[in-house]
Amino acid sequence: MILYDFPGAPNPRRVLIFAAEKGIDLQRVTVDLGKREQRSDAMLAKNPSGKIPVLELDDGRCIGESVAICRYLEHLVPEPNLFGAPGFEAAEVEMHHRHIELELFSQVGTAWVNGPIVASMGLIEPIEAARARAHDLVLAYYRRLDKALATRPYMAGKRFTIADITALCCIDFAAKLVNLKPAAELTSLWQWHARVSERPSVVAYPA
Ligand SMILES: N[C@@H](CCC(=O)N[C@@H](CS)C(=O)NCC(=O)O)C(=O)O
Known part of the structure; x- marks a missing residue:
């Protein structure tokens, strides 16, 4: 199977880490x-x-969207389970994962698209008010995550799931390229970050 990706891009990194957790080898283009x-x-x-x-x-069919790809990989190699066991756990993972995608990743995307790097490419006219608002929403979301992670070790509960992969790829991208590094005082968030960053799958695919 071929994965079309680009070094440093956060969404392909989600799939690479997910596949590494499963021990699945992907050819990268x-x-x-x-x-x-x-x-x-x-x-x-x-x-x-x-x-x-x-x-x-291998038969030429293609799948877009990181989560759709990860679901396919989960079907191919069910263990370790990363979407939650059927029933309450899967629903809980889905809830936290959707919150992270819809409330954090989307705002990081807005701050990125309206920020200086994309502006320097001359692709779109940046809207400063949109960047500033997204920036504040991301910082507020970091504070919310910090509170949640004071009560549980991983994004969706007691164990590592796709919600952790998405949050990590998003936060690393935001910190590196969008001027949105979580504040040092968010210690629970940083402890979680250290915990997931030491996993072999993440070490293999750094930001
Ligand atoms: N929801 C999509 C987002 C994909 C996405 O935004 N990918 C970025 C790279 S991280 C991209 O291709 N950007 C180029 C563009 O939007 O033209 C997913 O999860 O796969």
């Missing part, structure tokens, strides 16, 4: 985001949304 290769006819045929990651199966 770089799609140069700087050259807009994700919008080429060839890549749009694989994923009409013009984004990476894309997983191409």
Whole structure:
């Protein structure tokens, strides 16, 4: 199977870490985001949304969207379970994961798209008010996570799941490229960060 990715991009990193947790080997093909290769006819045929990651199966079928890809990998190699055991745990993982995607990752994306790096590429006219508002919402979300992680070791409860992978990839990207590093006083958040960063899957695919 081929994974279309780009070094440093947070969404392909989610899939790489997920696959490493499962012991699944993926062949990697770089799609140069700087050259807009994700919008080429060839890549749009694989994923009409013009984004990476894309997983191409051996028979040529393609899957876009990190979570859809991870669900497919979970089906191929069920253990270790990363989406939660069927029933309450799966619902709880899904809830926390959706909160992280919809309330944190989306705001990091807004701050990124309206920030100086994307502006320097001349692709879109940045909206400073949108960047500033997203920036504040991300910092507020970090404080919420810090409180939650004072009561449990992982994002969705007692064990490592896809919610941790998404949160880690998002926060590392935000800290490195969006000027959104969590404050030092958020000690529970940083302890969680250290806990998940020492996993072999994460060491293998650093930010
Ligand atoms: N919801 C999508 C987001 C994919 C996404 O935004 N990928 C970024 C790279 S991390 C991308 O392809 N950006 C290029 C673009 O939007 O043109 C997923 O989870 O896969």
